[in-house]
Structure formats: C-alpha cells, structure tokens
Amino acid sequence: MSSSIVFVFGLLIGSFLNVCIHRIPKSISIVFPNSHCPKCKKEIIWYDNIPVFSYLMLRGRCRNCNSVISPRYLIIELLTGILFVMAFNKFGLTRDSGSILMFLSVISLFSFLIVIALIDLNTRYIFDVTVVPLALAGIFLSFIIPGRQPLLALAGYLTGGAVFLAVAVFSLAVYRQEGMGMGDVKLAAATGTFLGWQGVLYMSLLSVFLGAIISGYLLLSGKKKRMDPIPFGPFIVLGTFIVVLAGDKITLAGNYLFPIFLKD
Ligand SMILES: [Zn+2]
Structure with a gap:
C-alpha cells in the first residue's frame, strides 16, 4: 500500500x-x-x-x-x-490483521477529532453524539487490537476525565467564569481510551500549554478580548495528534510510555 x-x-x-x-x-x-x-x-x-x-x-x-x-x-x-x-x-x-486494525483505529480517532475540533470552533459546543461514540470505539478497539489492554483504555478514560474536571473546577473557582465546559471533560476522557492513562497525561500537559500560548497570543494581539470565550476542544485535539504521532519522541522515557501505540 x-x-x-x-x-x-x-x-x-x-x-x-x-x-x-x-x-x-x-x-x-x-x-x-x-x-x-x-x-x-x-x-x-x-x-x-x-x-x-x-x-x-x-x-x-x-x-x-x-x-x-x-x-x-x-x-x-x-x-x-x-x-x-x-x-x-x-x-x-501490512496485511496482518493487527496492523490493519491499528491503522484503522488511528484514522478513526483522527476523523472524530477533526469533526469535534471544527464543530467546537464553529459553535463552541462539543456534542455527545461525537464524544460518546469516540469513547465507545476506544474501549471496543482495546478488546480487539492485539497488545492493547481494556484496563489501560478505561484508566485513560478516567484519568483524562479527572484531570480536565479538576481544571474546569479550578478555572471556575479562580476566574469565576467557565474556562472549560463539560464537553472538554468528556472529550479528554474519550481520547484517554485511545491514549491510555500515560498518554492522556501528556496530552493534558500539551493541550494546556498550547492553549495558554495561543490564547495569550490572541489576547495580546487584540484578536480576542479578556472575556471572549476561546474553545478548548481544538487544543485537546491538537495535543492528541501530537501524542499519537510523536509521543515516543517527546518523552525521554521513550516508546514504552505509550504501550497502546506500540508496534509489535
Ligand atoms: Zn449554488
């Protein structure tokens, strides 16, 4: 191919x-x-x-x-x-079924993420009809792809959800405005089913970092005002792309941190 x-x-x-x-x-x-x-x-x-x-x-x-x-x-x-x-x-x-399933799982993840990011940019809303099937797909694939572990997918779901719920509560308490919605929490949890708990932690760091840099730039350049909501979903999506495509390169620890994306 x-x-x-x-x-x-x-x-x-x-x-x-x-x-x-x-x-x-x-x-x-x-x-x-x-x-x-x-x-x-x-x-x-x-x-x-x-x-x-x-x-x-x-x-x-x-x-x-x-x-x-x-x-x-x-x-x-x-x-x-x-x-x-x-x-x-x-x-x-390659022709072996594990490789085909692996490739299909990555391109389905990417397809969902493109749709979610663009809808969030257009409407500032993340729809359940997109994030729920994504989470279910991640859990389902963890059962059928050789080398993946359903428990790791579940741990990724809970970790992604917990981290972003904490950020949402924190930003509500500190800034007294909703910096992050439940849609972002559900999206982070859903990506966790593909990334595992280690991958989703890296995604969280990356997306918060990218979010801070890009919203800082938009505020300083006057493209956005202080109270303008900036959708966070696209940063979660960007962070996930980076972890999936380059996760093994950005960690000193190497590939083993991302057992879900290990080739056998
Ligand atoms: Zn026409």
Whole structure:
C-alpha cells in the first residue's frame, strides 16, 4: 500500500467529515439527503463533489449559482489526507490483521477529532453524539487490537476525565467564569481510551500549554478580548495528534510510555 493511495482515501474521508461538521450541529442526518449548495440549494452532482479536484475545476464556485464555496472544505480534505499519511508513515500498514486494525483505529480517532475540533470552533459546543461514540470505539478497539489492554483504555478514560474536571473546577473557582465546559471533560476522557492513562497525561500537559500560548497570543494581539470565550476542544485535539504521532519522541522515557501505540 503506498502513501498516495492513503492520501486519496484521506481526501474522500475528509469530504465526508465536511458533511458531518456541517450537519451534526443542525441535527441533520449525515447520510441523507445528498449535498446541496448552501446558497441556491441545488443538489451537487457527483462529479462536482470529487474532493479537491472539483473545487479546483470549479475555481471554488457553485456550478449553478456561481456563489463562492468556502476554501475551508478544501482545507479539511487536505488536512485529513495529510493526517492519514502521517498515521500511515508512523504505524505502517501490512496485511496482518493487527496492523490493519491499528491503522484503522488511528484514522478513526483522527476523523472524530477533526469533526469535534471544527464543530467546537464553529459553535463552541462539543456534542455527545461525537464524544460518546469516540469513547465507545476506544474501549471496543482495546478488546480487539492485539497488545492493547481494556484496563489501560478505561484508566485513560478516567484519568483524562479527572484531570480536565479538576481544571474546569479550578478555572471556575479562580476566574469565576467557565474556562472549560463539560464537553472538554468528556472529550479528554474519550481520547484517554485511545491514549491510555500515560498518554492522556501528556496530552493534558500539551493541550494546556498550547492553549495558554495561543490564547495569550490572541489576547495580546487584540484578536480576542479578556472575556471572549476561546474553545478548548481544538487544543485537546491538537495535543492528541501530537501524542499519537510523536509521543515516543517527546518523552525521554521513550516508546514504552505509550504501550497502546506500540508496534509489535
Ligand atoms: Zn449554488
């Protein structure tokens, strides 16, 4: 399997993730109906719905009404393709079932996280319909992937939830405003089912660190005001990407801290 096939597969999944990002907050089915132009409501024909290619051919405009289509669709598709290739380079993909399950588990985790981060950015809300299936998937996969331990997944769930619950209570007590919502707590817990308790601790450190730097920059540069809420979900997502793709490199202790992502 070559990385270009994985990339094209990532683009196709990215196209589907765009649909999820758009429809989940509105409680519309992610399967039916087919995609429509948001302006003129005309159904998009399959050949105008090919990831990246159609966008470039139509120069980012609707074929029917000529209104501009957000480049965001293109960016999400490319981002998904790139993350899938990074997962492929990191974990490989051979014919043995353990390797296939491992790769599938990483790309499903990434797909959920892309949807969750983008919906949080758009709506400042993390939906149960995204985090609950993610947690269940992590627990389920820990039973079927060779080398993974269900107890470690459960410990990751509890650790992620406990750390972020503590941060939420702390920020409420100190800043007297909700810095972090229950959605963030549930998301951190769900990522813990994939990362294990060690991985989720690293994710917590990374995401709080990234959150502090980036919100500090947004406040200092005047892009955000003191009381403007900054969604925290994207930082949890960013922290998880880093731990999964580079966790073994950022720890002096090495790979054994992340037994869940060990190759056999
Ligand atoms: Zn249109």
